[in-house]
Amino acid sequence: MSTILDVEKLNLWYGDHHALKDINVEIPKNRITALIGPSGCGKSTFLKTLNRMNDLVAGVKIEGDVLYNGQNIYDPSVDVTWIRKQIGMVFQKANPFPMSIYDNIAYGPRTHGIRSRVRLDEIVERTLRDAAIWEEVKDRLKKPALGLSGGQQQRLCIARALAVEPDILLMDESTSALDPISTGKIEELAQQLKEKYTVVMVTHNMQQAARISDECAFFLLGELVEFSATDKMFSTPTDKRTEDYITGRFG
Amino acid sequence: MSVKNPELSAEMPALSDSEKKSAERRKLWNINANFWLCFCAFLTMALLVFLIGYIAYRGVPHLTWQLIRSETSHLKHTIGILPNILNTLYIIVITMAIALPVSVGAAIYLTEYAGRTKLANIIEFATETLSGIPSIIYGLVGMLIFIQMFGLKQGILAGALTLVIMIMPVIIRTTQESLKTVPDAYREGALALGAGKWHMIRTVVLPNAIDGIVTGCILGIGRIVGESAALLFTAGFGLVLNGFVKAMQSSSATLTVALYVYASERGETDVAFAIAVILMILTFLINRLAKLAAKKLKKV
Numbered sequence: 020m021s022t023i024l025d026v027e028k029l030n031l032w033y034g035d036h037h038a039l040k041d042i043n044v045e046i047p048k049n050r051i052t053a054l055i056g057p058s059g060c061g062k063s064t065f066l067k068t069l070n071r072m073n074d075l076v077a078g079v080k081i082e083g084d085v086l087y088n089g090q091n092i093y094d095p096s097v098d099v100t101w102i103r104k105q106i107g108m109v110f111q112k113a114n115p116f117p118m119s120i121y122d123n124i125a126y127g128p129r130t131h132g133i134r135s136r137v138r139l140d141e142i143v144e145r146t147l148r149d150a151a152i153w154e155e156v157k158d159r160l161k162k163p164a165l166g167l168s169g170g171q172q173q174r175l176c177i178a179r180a181l182a183v184e185p186d187i188l189l190m191d192e193s194t195s196a197l198d199p200i201s202t203g204k205i206e207e208l209a210q211q212l213k214e215k216y217t218v219v220m221v222t223h224n225m226q227q228a229a230r231i232s233d234e235c236a237f238f239l240l241g242e243l244v245e246f247s248a249t250d251k252m253f254s255t256p257t258d259k260r261t262e263d264y265i266t267g268r269f270g
Numbered sequence: 271m272s273v274k275n276p277e278l279s280a281e282m283p284a285l286s287d288s289e290k291k292s293a294e295r296r297k298l299w300n301i302n303a304n305f306w307l308c309f310c311a312f313l314t315m316a317l318l319v320f321l322i323g324y325i326a327y328r329g330v331p332h333l334t335w336q337l338i339r340s341e342t343s344h345l346k347h348t349i350g351i352l353p354n355i356l357n358t359l360y361i362i363v364i365t366m367a368i369a370l371p372v373s374v375g376a377a378i379y380l381t382e383y384a385g386r387t388k389l390a391n392i393i394e395f396a397t398e399t400l401s402g403i404p405s406i407i408y409g410l411v412g413m414l415i416f417i418q419m420f421g422l423k424q425g426i427l428a429g430a431l432t433l434v435i436m437i438m439p440v441i442i443r444t445t446q447e448s449l450k451t452v453p454d455a456y457r458e459g460a461l462a463l464g465a466g467k468w469h470m471i472r473t474v475v476l477p478n479a480i481d482g483i484v485t486g487c488i489l490g491i492g493r494i495v496g497e498s499a500a501l502l503f504t505a506g507f508g509l510v511l512n513g514f515v516k517a518m519q520s521s522s523a524t525l526t527v528a529l530y531v532y533a534s535e536r537g538e539t540d541v542a543f544a545i546a547v548i549l550m551i552l553t554f555l556i557n558r559l560a561k562l563a564a565k566k567l568k569k570v
């Protein structure tokens with residue numbers, strides 16, 4: 020089992036607020052890693068440090084290293100757009116562009132220089148199928164994406180992220196707005212994705228974390244309390260706080 | 271609320287005398303207020319109708335093909351406003367050609383790149399203040415800078431440069447406003463797919479702000495058409511027909527300035543009213559166009 024993301028002594032401040040404290044974790048390749056913890060503990064913040072989306076926040080200060088295949092993504096010489104192409108992200112709230120469904124999916128590939136109509140058609144169909152939404156939208160690819168339902172929009176965003184063929188996919192509670200059937204489809208998708216990709220997902224849903232993740236990280240107040248194989252965390256947590264959280268005593 | 275208020279839950283008692291009175295008073299107030307509001311609305315309408323009607327009544331009979339097509343000449347004893355129509359077009363083209371790219375660029379820089387730096391705040395404050403300054407002051411400054419300092423002659427060029435300074439704050443502000451209406455989620459979405467910043471702005475932000483930008487430009491053109499004070503000292507009063515190049519550096523009155531000249535210096539009130547009709551129609555068209563553009567370009 021090889022490590023794809025190696026986080027070392029990561030600290031993050033929003034102004035004076037110390038939001039991530041000394042995080043050390045090794046995220047394995049071709050696995051699903053779940054991030055759990057009560058609201059406001061820094062899960063989204065941590066996720067966003069993995070593809071440098073936190074750079075966009077004014078007044079943020081980040082220390083420590085995040086090594087992607089041995090390369091520190093915070094090194095000044097690194098091309099941020101390349102990092103973000105390799106490490107894709109699906110946001111908590113679906114954010115399709117106000118364009119057609121087709122153009123939404125094609126946005127990434129076009130950005131990275133794919134112009135051929137045939138290839139774009141192929142990418143659009145494949146990723147929409149992967150994201151379990153093809154059947155619902157295949158007859159309205161030219162229609163505005165904002166006309167889709169919330170759950171459909173979220174799956175569209177997953178398809179859009181897959182279209183640039185990332186190496187790692189970060190998902191921030193991407194199923195929280197979905198009905199059980201779509202959620203099931205996304206979970207199934209995540210299972211398939213790990214053959215080719217590495218998935219890191221934030222979830223509030225303990226069952227979901229237990230069901231689909233291989234590794235699990237428990238955050239509390241900006242600290243990484245426990246990181247271990249999911250089976251182990253849910254059967255024999257080492258930290259008292261983890262146990263309390265999992266058994267629902269707080270959070 | 272878990273505890274019920276006993277007085278509230280009790281049955282409503284019959285209205286007491288004083289309550290009845292206050293209800294009466296309220297009703298009276300309502301009727302009164304209604305009357306006054308109607309009256310004010312009617313007054314505004316009446317004024318507008320009177321103004322338009324009067325201008326049309328005085329101007330339309332003199333708005334002849336002859337007037338539009340010829341120039342004013344003492345030798346030939348003709349009066350015509352063709353030069354002024356052309357001057358107005360020239361000044362619009364030159365002003366917008368300079369002001370549009372610069373203002374949109376500045377707005378993009380301020381909103382998308384500068385963030386909340388001190389400099390950006392100062393510039394924003396400046397654009398806000400500048401848009402409230404009386405235009406005669408722009409005329410004065412334009413004359414000092416472009417004519418006395420840079421040695422341009424009175425003409426379209428000096429006038430247009432002055433107008434550039436005058437309408438840049440307007441276009442910068444409307445562009446900034448429309449850029450700010452584009453949700454950050456779109457920006458994040460594009461950046462997360464590995465788009466560069468400029469690519470993201472070009473493909474996601476600008477297409478969603480274009481309606482505001484176009485509206486701002488059309489309103490800017492409206493201001494150019496209506497402007498006179500800033501042009502008196504800079505573009506000048508000339509009523510002679512010049513070619514595009516020659517007009518740049520020779521005194522050339524736009525329609526609005528010409529209106530002033532004909533009305534006050536020549537005593538040609540009829541011509542002035544004819545010009546007023548043209549200006550009114552132009553203003554109306556520009557406003558319609560702005561609304562139409564905003565509607566047509568609005569996404570989804």
Ligand SMILES: Nc1ncnc2c1ncn2[C@@H]1O[C@H](COP(=O)(O)OP(=O)(O)OP(=O)(O)O)[C@@H](O)[C@H]1O
Nearest residue numbers: 033036038056057058059060061062063064065076
């Ligand atoms: N842009 C920001 N500026 C300042 N503080 C922030 C910002 N984003 C998050 N925070 C703070 O950092 C802490 C962690 O936030 P984060 O969004 O990472 O929590 P989370 O674990 O994802 O919570 P949730 O489960 O509710 O999504 C919170 O205290 C939050 O208020």
Ligand SMILES: [Mg+2]
Nearest residue numbers: 062063064111
């Ligand atoms: Mg979150």
